[in-house]
Amino acid sequence: GAVVSQHPSRVICKSGTSVKIECRSLDFQATTMFWYRQFPKQSLMLMATSNEGSKATYEQGVEKDKFLINHASLTLSTLTVTSAHPEDSSFYICSALTGANVLTFGAGSRLTVL
Amino acid sequence: EDQVTQSPEALRLQEGESSSLNCSYTVSGLRGLFWYRQDPGKGPEFLFTLYSAGEEKEKERLKATLTKKESFLHITAPKPEDSATYLCAVQASGSEKLVFGKGTKLTVNP
Numbered sequence: 001g002a003v004v005s006q007h008p009s010r011v012i013c014k015s016g017t018s019v020k021i022e023c024r025s026l027d028f029q030a031t032t033m034f035w036y037r038q039f040p041k042q043s044l045m046l047m048a049t050s051n052e053g054s055k056a057t058y059e060q061g062v063e064k065d066k067f068l069i070n071h072a073s074l075t076l077s078t079l080t081v082t083s084a085h086p087e088d089s090s091f092y093i094c095s096a097l098t099g100a101n102v103l104t105f106g107a108g109s110r111l112t113v114l
Numbered sequence: 115e116d117q118v119t120q121s122p123e124a125l126r127l128q129e130g131e132s133s134s135l136n137c138s139y140t141v142s143g144l145r146g147l148f149w150y151r152q153d154p155g156k157g158p159e160f161l162f163t164l165y166s167a168g169e170e171k172e173k174e175r176l177k178a179t180l181t182k183k184e185s186f187l188h189i190t191a192p193k194p195e196d197s198a199t200y201l202c203a204v205q206a207s208g209s210e211k212l213v214f215g216k217g218t219k220l221t222v223n224p
Contacts (some may be wrong), residue, residue: 006157032210043216044201060201093157101146103203103212105157 002028002098004054006106014114015082021079021109023094030096034103035067038091050077084113116141121203126221127192135187135200135218143207146172147185149178150201154218158201163188192222 003026013019023033026090033050048056048069066088068080079095081088093108119138121154128131139147139208146165150158165182170179177188187200199219203212 004157032209041216043128044203044212044214046211050213091155095157097210102160102163103148103206104160105150108155110155 002096002102002104004030004094004096004104004106006094006109008109009107010110010112012112012114015085016083018080018082019084019111021081021092021111023077023079023102023106025075025094025096028098030077031074031088033067033071033077033094033096035077035079036093036095038093038108044093047079055057056057081111084111084114089113116206116213118202118204118213120200120218122218123216124221124224127189129193129222129224130191132188132190132192134189135220137185137187137202137215138183139185139202139204140183141171141204141206141213145205145207145209147180147186148172148203148205148212149176149187150203152199152201154199158162161200178180190218192220194222194224196220 006026007022035047036044047062050069050071052071058064064082071077089112095105117140118186121136146163152158162178167182169180175190179186199217201217203214
């Protein structure tokens, strides 16, 4: 089946630094990938839709200059949290649509900003 | 605005005690309704997609059903390994985005 790999699974950084999270579709090509954020005991909140070769589409309220998304190839999308602060600490999950219209998720990345 | 409401928020069952989880939705034309399972600290794992009212799908002890307003995830004779958070999501016609509910945390005690 379709597999999405996300790296790193855990990252701790200092306030003010930037962190990059990678999302790869391993056995299929993903024209569209999605980035979600999940707070404890909360639902998955869509941050942005990442389209290969074009600019990402951000959801209302998501700062595009803080959460930089790049989708340079059909198998790789990256999320960079710039100038991270403690309030950016969260669980970030990427996903990709397979050809069968199934949204397949990565394992998630736990970001802790000190 | 598309919305998904799941109930109950949490459910505790004894092993073998069957039950159902509810997902109520409002959407501007349903393209698909999705069920996922999420274990702590991990990404959601796909279970089912339902496309039209009256459709049913089964996988092991799980059975998902769909009406025009809600979906049920029936769990028959659950086992402790079925403990997880179950998420429901809808996809509107003409959209690729999924809108998720908050989930139901299921605990099955041995």
